[in-house]
Amino acid sequence: MTPRVVILGCGFGGLWAAQGLRGAPVEVTVIDRTNHHLFAPLLYQVATAGLSAPSIAGPIRHILARQRNATVLFGEAQAVDLAQRTVRLENGKEIGYDHLIVATGASHSYFGHDDWAPYAPGLKTLEDALEIRRRVLLAFEHAERETDTVRRAAWLTLVVVGGGPTGVELAGQFAEIARHTLRDEFRRIDPSSARVILVEGADRVLPAYPPELSHKARLQLERLGATVWLGRRVTAVDAEGVTLGNERIACRTAVWAAGVAASPLGRMLGAPLERAGRVIVEPDLTLPGHPEVSVIGDLASVPSHRPPVPAIAPAAKQMGRYAAKNVIRRISGKPSLSFRYRDYGQMATIGRRAAVAVIGAVRLSGFPAWAVWLLAHIYFLINFRNRVVVMIDWAWAYWTYERHARIVIRGIKQDKNA
Amino acid sequence: MTPRVVILGCGFGGLWAAQGLRGAPVEVTVIDRTNHHLFAPLLYQVATAGLSAPSIAGPIRHILARQRNATVLFGEAQAVDLAQRTVRLENGKEIGYDHLIVATGASHSYFGHDDWAPYAPGLKTLEDALEIRRRVLLAFEHAERETDTVRRAAWLTLVVVGGGPTGVELAGQFAEIARHTLRDEFRRIDPSSARVILVEGADRVLPAYPPELSHKARLQLERLGATVWLGRRVTAVDAEGVTLGNERIACRTAVWAAGVAASPLGRMLGAPLERAGRVIVEPDLTLPGHPEVSVIGDLASVPSHRPPVPAIAPAAKQMGRYAAKNVIRRISGKPSLSFRYRDYGQMATIGRRAAVAVIGAVRLSGFPAWAVWLLAHIYFLINFRNRVVVMIDWAWAYWTYERHARIVIRGIKQDKNA
Numbered sequence: 001m002t003p004r005v006v007i008l009g010c011g012f013g014g015l016w017a018a019q020g021l022r023g024a025p026v027e028v029t030v031i032d033r034t035n036h037h038l039f040a041p042l043l044y045q046v047a048t049a050g051l052s053a054p055s056i057a058g059p060i061r062h063i064l065a066r067q068r069n070a071t072v073l074f075g076e077a078q079a080v081d082l083a084q085r086t087v088r089l090e091n092g093k094e095i096g097y098d099h100l101i102v103a104t105g106a107s108h109s110y111f112g113h114d115d116w117a118p119y120a121p122g123l124k125t126l127e128d129a130l131e132i133r134r135r136v137l138l139a140f141e142h143a144e145r146e147t148d149t150v151r152r153a154a155w156l157t158l159v160v161v162g163g164g165p166t167g168v169e170l171a172g173q174f175a176e177i178a179r180h181t182l183r184d185e186f187r188r189i190d191p192s193s194a195r196v197i198l199v200e201g202a203d204r205v206l207p208a209y210p211p212e213l214s215h216k217a218r219l220q221l222e223r224l225g226a227t228v229w230l231g232r233r234v235t236a237v238d239a240e241g242v243t244l245g246n247e248r249i250a251c252r253t254a255v256w257a258a259g260v261a262a263s264p265l266g267r268m269l270g271a272p273l274e275r276a277g278r279v280i281v282e283p284d285l286t287l288p289g290h291p292e293v294s295v296i297g298d299l300a301s302v303p304s305h306r307p308p309v310p311a312i313a314p315a316a317k318q319m320g321r322y323a324a325k326n327v328i329r330r331i332s333g334k335p336s337l338s339f340r341y342r343d344y345g346q347m348a349t350i351g352r353r354a355a356v357a358v359i360g361a362v363r364l365s366g367f368p369a370w371a372v373w374l375l376a377h378i379y380f381l382i383n384f385r386n387r388v389v390v391m392i393d394w395a396w397a398y399w400t401y402e403r404h405a406r407i408v409i410r411g412i413k414q415d416k417n418a
Numbered sequence: 419m420t421p422r423v424v425i426l427g428c429g430f431g432g433l434w435a436a437q438g439l440r441g442a443p444v445e446v447t448v449i450d451r452t453n454h455h456l457f458a459p460l461l462y463q464v465a466t467a468g469l470s471a472p473s474i475a476g477p478i479r480h481i482l483a484r485q486r487n488a489t490v491l492f493g494e495a496q497a498v499d500l501a502q503r504t505v506r507l508e509n510g511k512e513i514g515y516d517h518l519i520v521a522t523g524a525s526h527s528y529f530g531h532d533d534w535a536p537y538a539p540g541l542k543t544l545e546d547a548l549e550i551r552r553r554v555l556l557a558f559e560h561a562e563r564e565t566d567t568v569r570r571a572a573w574l575t576l577v578v579v580g581g582g583p584t585g586v587e588l589a590g591q592f593a594e595i596a597r598h599t600l601r602d603e604f605r606r607i608d609p610s611s612a613r614v615i616l617v618e619g620a621d622r623v624l625p626a627y628p629p630e631l632s633h634k635a636r637l638q639l640e641r642l643g644a645t646v647w648l649g650r651r652v653t654a655v656d657a658e659g660v661t662l663g664n665e666r667i668a669c670r671t672a673v674w675a676a677g678v679a680a681s682p683l684g685r686m687l688g689a690p691l692e693r694a695g696r697v698i699v700e701p702d703l704t705l706p707g708h709p710e711v712s713v714i715g716d717l718a719s720v721p722s723h724r725p726p727v728p729a730i731a732p733a734a735k736q737m738g739r740y741a742a743k744n745v746i747r748r749i750s751g752k753p754s755l756s757f758r759y760r761d762y763g764q765m766a767t768i769g770r771r772a773a774v775a776v777i778g779a780v781r782l783s784g785f786p787a788w789a790v791w792l793l794a795h796i797y798f799l800i801n802f803r804n805r806v807v808v809m810i811d812w813a814w815a816y817w818t819y820e821r822h823a824r825i826v827i828r829g830i831k832q833d834k835n836a
Contacts, residue, residue, distance in 0.1 A: 035559060035826045052470035054823040061603040062820065071605045074559035091563070127827050141453060141492035145509070185479040187489045389807055389822075402480065404807075405472040408453045409545050 002027050003331055006087055006097035008077045008265065010037050010060045012316035013103035013297030013323075020324025022067050025331070029095065031087070033076035035059055038126065039381055041313055042390075044166060046129035047255075048173035049137065049181075049403040053126045055390050056381070077104070080268050082290055099292050099327045102265060102279075103320065106298035106311065109259030109276070116237035120159075120254035123166055132255055134408050136174060139253045140182060143189045150250070156194040157251035159242045161234050162258030163200025164208070165348040168217055170255055171198040172351035175225040180401040196226040197249060199242070201233045201258070206348055206356065208310065213356040216365040220354040234258075260311070262299050269293070274301045283338030285323055291330065294323040302339060309341045313380075318342060349373045352398060420445045421749055424505055424515035426495045426683065428455050428478050430734035431521035431715030431741075438742025440485050443749070447513065449505070451494035453477055456544065457799055459731055460808075462584060464547035465673075466591035467555065467599075467821040471544045473808050474799070495522070498686050500708055517710050517745045520683060520697075521738065524716035524729065527677030527694070534655035538577075538672035541584055550673055552826050554592060557671045558600060561607045568668070574612040575669035577660045579652050580676030581618025582626070583766040586635055588673055589616040590769035593643040598819040614644040615667060617660070619651045619676070624766055624774065626728065631774040634783040638772040652676075678729070680717050687711070692719045701756030703741055709748065712741040720757060727759045731798075736760060767791045770816060 003026045007014045010032040021028050036057035045051040064070045076090040080102070086094045108122035121131050136158065143155035158178075160171045174196045182191035198205070198221065204214035205221070205228060218228050229244070236243035241250040262277035271287050272280045278301035279287070285300060287293040296319035298311045309315050318341060326336040345359035347369060355369035364372060374394070381387045397403055421444045425432045428450040439446050454475035463469040482488045494508040498520070504512045526540035539549050554576065561573035576596075578589045592614045600609035616623070616639065622632035623639070623646060636646050647662070654661035659668040680695035689705050690698045696719035697705065703718060705711040714737035716729045727733050736759060744754040763777035765787060773787035782790060792812070799805045815821055 035555060035824070052472045053827065054470045054825045057825045059603075059824040061600075062824065065603045072603075073563065074556070075563065093563075125827075126825065130827065137453060138492070145491065145493065145511075182479075185477075185483045185490075388810055392806060392810070406453070406477040406480070407472045407475045407544065409471065409543075409548065 003098040004029065004096060005099045005101065005327055006031065006095060007101045007103060008087065009103040009105055009263075009297070010072075011040065011103060011105050011297060012313045013105070013299075013320040014101065015060070015063065016317040016320030017101045017103065017294075017296065017324045018064060018070055018320075019067065020321045021069065021327065024069065024324075024328050026069060026099075026327065028067075028070040029073060029097075030060060030064065030070060031073045031075050031077055031089070031095070032060055033074075034125070035061070035074055036126075037063055040124075042377060042381075043123055043126070043129050044169040044173060046126065046405070047123055047132040047136075047170065048177060049133050049405040049407075050173070050397055051390060051393055052405045053130065055393065057126060077265060080265065082270065082287075082293065085292070097292075099330070100294070101320075101323045101327070102269065102293065102295045102299060103297045103316070104263035104265045104299055106260050106262045106276070106278070108256055109261035110256065111259055113237070116256070119237045119239055120161060120242070120256040122256040123170070130409070132170075133405070135253050136177065137406060137408050140186065140189070140191055140194070142252070144186050152189065154241065154250040155252050156189065156191075157249060157253070158194065158196045159249055159251045159254040160196070160198045161237075161242070161254065161256050163198055163202065163205035163228070163230070164257060165206065167198055167200070167257035168205055168221065168348055168350055170257060171196055171226045171228075172221055172224050172349070172354065175221070176351050176401070177403070179225045181403050181406075183401075192225070197229060197251075198226055199229045199232050199234060199244065201231065203231050205230070209346070209348070209356060209358060210363060213358065213363055213365060217348065217350060217356050220350045220356075220366065224351045224354065260298075266295070266299050269295065271295075274303075284326055284336040285319055285339050286326070286336065291336065294326065296320055296323050305339065305341060309339075310346065312346060314344055315341055347373045347376070421516040422447065422514060423517040423519065423745055424449065424513060425519045425521060426505065427521040427523055427681075427715070428490075429458065429521060429523050429715060430731045431523070431738040432519065433478070433481065434735040434738030435519045435521065435712075435714065435742045436482060436488055436738075437485065438739045439487065439745065442487065442742075442746050444487060444517070444745065446485075446488040447491060447515075448478060448482065448488060449491045449493050449495055449507070449513070450478055451492075452543070453479070453492055454544075455481055458542075460795060460799075461541055461544070461547050462587040462591060464544065464823070465541055465550040465554075465588065466595060467551050467823040467825075468591070468815055469808060469811055470823045471548065473811065475544060495683060498683065500688065500705075500711065503710070515710075517748070518712070519738075519741045519745070520687065520711065520713045520717060521715045521734070522681035522683045522717055524678050524680045524694070524696070526674055527679035528674065529677055531655070534652075534674070537655045537657055538579060538660070538674040540674040541588070548827070550588075551823070552828065553671050554595065555824060555826050558604065558607070558609055558612070560670070562604050570607065572659065572668040573670050574607065574609075575667060575671070576612065576614045577667055577669045577672040578614070578616045579655075579660070579672065579674050581616055581620065581623035581646070581648070582675060583624065585616055585618070585675035586623055586639065586766055586768055588675060589614055589644040589646075590639055590642050590767070590772065593639070594769050594819070595821070597643045599821050599824070601819075610643070615647060615669075616644055617647045617650050617652060617662065619649065621649050623648070627764070627766070627774060627776060628781060631776065631781055631783055635766065635768060635774050638768045638774075638784065642769045642772065678716075684713070684717050687713065689713075692721075702744055702754040703737055703757050704744070704754065709754065712744065714738055714741050723757065723759060727757075728764065730764060732762055733759055765791045765794070
């Protein structure tokens with residue numbers, strides 16, 4: 001009977017694993033709790049109204065339609081029974097496997113303060129992105145309506161917590177929206193007077209990058225009009241503002257881009273976890289004592305690998321391919337291979353003509369980095385149509401500063417911030 | 419002191435009224451409960467995953483940015499005080515006016531059965547469209563997961579209530595999705611086995627059109643794979659299905675495209691209303707006894723006008739222009755003009771190469787009607803960028819049958835239908 005391979009999660013890790021099993025003598029079942037594969041690196045553009053949601057998401061069924069050995073199931077895995085080799089879905093249904101690939105990723109962490117979440121949403125899903133878009137755009141609408149100058153100032157203050165790539169991207173985009181996109185559109189407020197504050201606990205933004213690029217990223221952020229606060233930790237977040245020790249920022253809009261919390265599914269695998277909840281795997285990405293179970297992507301930690309594998313899309317894709325290859329090797333009785341990460345570099349974008357990139361020994365910033373980023377992201381967008389539309393949206397936005405996706409779905413009555 | 423003109427609602431009527439006052443010696447305040455002007459005639463395409471929401475909506479602020487005498491306020495008018503000449507917003511704030519233009523439109527009516535709404539949502543806002551898209555796409559996902567054949571059949575049955583233009587458009591699109599878009603993407607179900615049933619109480623679809631076009635529209639619907647039930651009235655709707663007298667259709671997905679209920683604001687104007695709640699206005703579109711108040715668009719009924727003014731976008735635009743013109747005339751002491759509707763025709767689209775159109779004495783159906791519809795709608799889309807992207811989306815969809823916006827934002831856990 002054909003071996004059953006179950007893949008949990010269809011992000012970059014899961015999708016690349018599934019496609020790596022194309023044509024293999026296996027039955028692949030891909031289980032995801034949404035109906036789409038998300039091009040997560042551009043999620044911040046949906047959150048900042050530059051792109052519409054469908055431009056960065058493709059229906060998983062459509063992507064895998066022609067892979068005859070793949071079945072796509074819309075569902076959420078809630079438990080894994082390693083002994084019985086079954087996965088239980090949210091509807092109680094059990095699905096058996098011979099090989100399991102767990103790629104359910106990671107989310108942000110409020111460091112034990114989940115009560116901050118309603119006041120400072122994070123950015124992991126399309127739903128998150130649309131919620132952040134809504135809050136940022138409505139903040140200016142509320143400011144225009146507000147007559148009290150103090151309350152108006154709070155509406156015109158946007159705080160981004162966390163100076164990693166996501167935080168830097170969001171702060172840069174928010175500054176552009178305030179300085180350029182909304183120019184001339186309000187009669188009572190000056191949108192460019194809005195304050196965009198990026199708060200980072202470390203002594204530099206993009207701590208994972210070389211110090212001189214962190215420095216350049218900071219300068220580029222400030223040139224765009226954002227304020228960067230370093231070495232400050234958030235101690236409280238509520239509907240009225242953000243507290244940093246004995247400092248208080250009155251703001252009605254905050255976004256959370258700090259911390260990492262691996263998918264809760266990791267805990268159910270019984271293996272040791274590292275601090276952020278990532279599953280510590282063998283060099284071949286399998287679960288200790290369970291060669292039939294691979295853990296990949298942001299959910300996996302590979303301590304044996306030097307230098308450490310970064311939690312970025314290219315690494316997840318490579319792990320996906322590896323896991324698929326190892327499943328095929330095991331079926332044909334060959335020993336599994338240990339994972340080697342091939343480093344093609346890293347980049348973070350900040351705004352127009354503003355980005356930083358590390359490619360091997362080459363370090364870029366400003367326009368060259370931005371150009372490389374642009375080409376890479378258009379190239380990697382999952383399907384052709386999206387690529388064309390995204391290019392048009394970007395070209396249009398570049399020349400006009402307009403953002404076509406400035407649409408708030410819910411009306412003022414449903415706006416809890418109001 | 420410059421006369422204050424307040425416009426409630428920024429649909430076709432309100433927006434055209436605002437733009438008609440461009441350069442006039444007045445202070446215009448446009449109040450809408452969303453931040454966008456919606457190109458409503460294409461809403462069904464968002465509901466059926468053909469277009470993304472931002473492609474058919476433009477931020478009101480951006481559209482009016484260069485009109486210096488216009489201020490845009492995000493808010494919802496809750497009451498009008500005709501004696502004090504003030505409008506009260508949902509936040510209790512009062513806004514005074516010298517001239518008021520009420521253009522808050524109409525919604526669908528459940529004929530006193532509002533309890534049916536959760537089981538058969540209507541299509542008036544972007545939020546409605548995304549909810550219908552979600553339900554239709556998830557219906558096929560649930561069917562793929564369902565092992566019980568009876569329950570599976572209920573997931574694969576889509577009922578559209580109401581055979582007007584919206585109902586015909588939705589039924590045609592649903593049939594195309596089942597027959598073409600989803601082909602080859604499921605492993606356990608055959609999406610083309612889905613039943614799409616259009617229920618209409620009258621003895622023909624598109625009752626507002628000439629009988630022979632109703633007949634042709636029905637044939638085109640059936641060719642696309644939809645089933646048309648005429649002369650049947652819905653007597654109950656619940657989570658499990660739709661009841662028509664002593665007939666019962668087991669279905670998990672129903673959409674409401676019947677009935678008209680004018681905006682509740684109409685009732686507050688103290689003027690006589692017609693059956694659907696539309697305000698009966700004078701020949702010059704003003705409120706009886708209140709020449710300073712105009713009511714336009716779907717909220718207005720102009721009994722003096724023969725033939726009756728249809729409740730379609732072109733009529734709303736013409737009323738908006740008229741109301742603006744009459745405000746300017748009154749300010750300069752001229753008598754107001756009575757409204758004359760200029761009939762450029764009507765069209766309803768059904769699917770690819772399938773539509774009907776009446777243009778003066780000319781009656782088109784099939785490909786010619788569809789071609790006219792296509793050109794007209796691309797031409798009228800509010801801004802250039804949208805036009806380009808919509809054309810690409812349509813060209814792409816036409817050749818591939820793929821629909822790029824097949825994205826469900828909320829996951830299975832939040833899916834109440836499950």
